[in-house]
Amino acid sequence: MSDNCIFCKIVAGAIPSRKVYEDEDILAFHDVNPWAPVHFLMVPKRHIPSMAQVGPEHAALLGRMLTLAPQLALQEGCRPYPEGGFRIVTNTGAEGGQEVHHLHVHVMGGPRPWARG
Numbered sequence: 001m002s003d004n005c006i007f008c009k010i011v012a013g014a015i016p017s018r019k020v021y022e023d024e025d026i027l028a029f030h031d032v033n034p035w036a037p038v039h040f041l042m043v044p045k046r047h048i049p050s051m052a053q054v055g056p057e058h059a060a061l062l063g064r065m066l067t068l069a070p071q072l073a074l075q076e077g078c079r080p081y082p083e084g085g086f087r088i089v090t091n092t093g094a095e096g097g098q099e100v101h102h103l104h105v106h107v108m109g110g111p112r113p114w115a116r117g
């Protein structure tokens with residue numbers, strides 16, 4: 001847990017969220033400011049600031065997050081590929097558009113038009 005990290009507080013339950021999925025290592029919850037009809041975030045429970053800090057020790061965790069994403073996207077209402085689908089985005093650093101410095105994967109989908117993107 002990192003002090004003053006919003007997503008660490010969500011993981012700890014100190015800030016409420018609309019939960020999509022949880023296991024020992026991963027939490028997924030709806031984005032507070034959705035770009036699309038389906039928009040949730042997947043985070044590792046342990047604080048990692050961004051993709052810039054990942055190393056070989058995180059390969060299994062990141063692999064699990066990415067392989068879980070399609071299943072959760074369908075669960076949350078994305079239509080199946082190829083007519084439906086989803087977008088996976090991980091913003092990294094200021095120039096990458098990252099605002100919350102706890103590694104997270106955006107999963108967005110649903111019928112267009114979207115609010116953004």
Ligand code: DGP
Pocket residue numbers: 006015017018029030031032033090091097098099100101
């Ligand atoms: P990024 O720019 O990639 O760092 O996106 C951060 C996202 O986090 C942004 O889409 C809004 C979302 N967000 C920020 N604060 C909260 C919060 O307190 N709760 C939830 N559910 N989402 C949040």
